[in-house]
Amino acid sequence: MVSVSLLVVVAAFAGCVRGWGADGHRTVGFIAMEFLTPKTLAFVQNSLGTEFNRSLGTAATWADDVKNEQAFLWSKNLHFVDAEDDPMDGSCSVHELRDCGNQICILAAIANYTTRLVDKSLPATETQIALKFIGELYLLRDISQPLHVEAVAAGGNGITVTCAGKKTNLHAIWDTNMLELNLDAQFGGSVQSYVNSLVSRIQDDDFSEPVSQWLSCTSTTEPFTVVDPSKRALHTTARHPDVARDVRAATITPLACPLVWARESNGFDCTTVFTFRNGTDVCNTGNYLTSAIPVIDLQLARSGLRLATWLNELLDP
Numbered sequence: 573m574v575s576v577s578l579l580v581v582v583a584a585f586a587g588c589v590r591g592w593g594a595d596g597h598r599t600v601g602f603i604a605m606e607f608l609t610p611k612t613l614a615f616v617q618n619s620l621g622t623e624f625n626r627s628l629g630t631a632a633t634w635a636d637d638v639k640n641e642q643a644f645l646w647s648k649n650l651h652f653v654d655a656e657d658d659p660m661d662g663s664c665s666v667h668e669l670r671d672c673g674n675q676i677c678i679l680a681a682i683a684n685y686t687t688r689l690v691d692k693s694l695p696a697t698e699t700q701i702a703l704k705f706i707g708e709l710y711l712l713r714d715i716s717q718p719l720h721v722e723a724v725a726a727g728g729n730g731i732t733v734t735c736a737g738k739k740t741n742l743h744a745i746w747d748t749n750m751l752e753l754n755l756d757a758q759f760g761g762s763v764q765s766y767v768n769s770l771v772s773r774i775q776d777d778d779f780s781e782p783v784s785q786w787l788s789c790t791s792t793t794e795p796f797t798v799v800d801p802s803k804r805a806l807h808t809t810a811r812h813p814d815v816a817r818d819v820r821a822a823t824i825t826p827l828a829c830p831l832v833w834a835r836e837s838n839g840f841d842c843t844t845v846f847t848f849r850n851g852t853d854v855c856n857t858g859n860y861l862t863s864a865i866p867v868i869d870l871q872l873a874r875s876g877l878r879l880a881t882w883l884n885e886l887l888d889p
């Protein structure tokens with residue numbers, strides 16, 4: 573009997589551990605729930621059902637959870653866009669064709685699942701998948717994480733840094749470590765307290781820029797430009813040579829807003845992310861962590877409100 577209860581404890585703990593790194597996603601999902609219209613909220617709750625406690629916050633890690641499963645391996649490369657810019661030399665940029673010419677990236681994925689969410693010809697299971705991808709993944713955390721919009725060293729995965737005495741990498745500290753340190757230091761480790769704080773700050777317009785500015789791009793249909801398919805190049809990156817394919821077959825019309833958000837996010841690679849000093853503990857020395865936390869707060873709050881607005885536009889126009 574002892575071993576059985578131990579197993580239960582281990583299983584419960586494993587559930588928590590998997591959540592490490594997922595708090596950013598959850599935060600955005602829970603923020604979004606606060607800004608849905610009644611009609612959108614009803615749609616979301618109904619589509620997600622009890623499996624996800626009818627909440628975008630609870631479902632927020634689904635896309636990360638499944639990406640290593642056989643059936644969803646293909647979705648791995650949809651969590652980011654490899655912006656082939658030069659942030660270490662102060663040059664940041666995202667180009668739809670250069671960086672997502674093959675349409676296997678977060679920009680095309682947002683466009684794809686935005687269309688699919690409201691495609692009435694699709695079965696409910698596909699609608700739910702679209703909702704989880706849009707909500708739980710793309711709009712949420714990933715496109716707002718500067719290193720998910722960066723090609724250098726596979727989005728910083730290949731850059732070793734020390735954070736609070738732990739040897740890790742630049743990508744991981746932006747996904748996870750710095751947020752967790754801040755949660756522990758300021759919010760008693762509680763995602764819900766953090767969410768409450770960000771929701772209040774959104775309502776009080778208490779950020780470094782007016783909250784209304786976050787919603788300057790909200791069209792769920794406006795294409796970023798008219799794309800001439802013959803001008804697309806065969807696209808491959810050092811990071812994902814396997815995803816090269818003939819992009820002239822590309823079928824998704826890229827949207828304007830995701831590119832705006834990607835560029836905004838990518839801008840932080842130049843101003844903040846790559847300013848760490850090599851050889852220092854980036855989470856102890858104060859300066860780097862201190863400049864990173866407001867960026868993390870801003871990006872998570874923005875994503876939450878934008879996600880809600882996006883879903884409201886789609887589901888309760």
Ligand SMILES: *[C@@H]1O[C@H](CO)[C@@H](O)[C@H](O)[C@H]1NC(C)=O
Pocket residue numbers: 625627630
């Ligand atoms: C499910 O949601 C309800 C209210 O929406 C909340 O009170 C409850 O704590 C949630 N349960 C879990 C397991 O998250």
Ligand SMILES: *[C@@H]1O[C@H](CO)[C@@H](O)[C@H](O)[C@H]1NC(C)=O
Pocket residue numbers: 675676680681684685688823824
């Ligand atoms: C769009 O979504 C569907 C369903 O998940 C997927 O099969 C298809 O490959 C996606 N298309 C693109 C271009 O990502």
Ligand SMILES: *[C@@H]1O[C@H](CO)[C@@H](O)[C@H](O)[C@H]1NC(C)=O
Pocket residue numbers: 731850851
């Ligand atoms: C950081 O320093 C180590 C050795 O001290 C070196 O191997 C590594 O290339 C440096 N990284 C960067 C990004 O400069």
Ligand SMILES: [Zn+2]
Pocket residue numbers: 717720743747
């Ligand atoms: Zn990541």
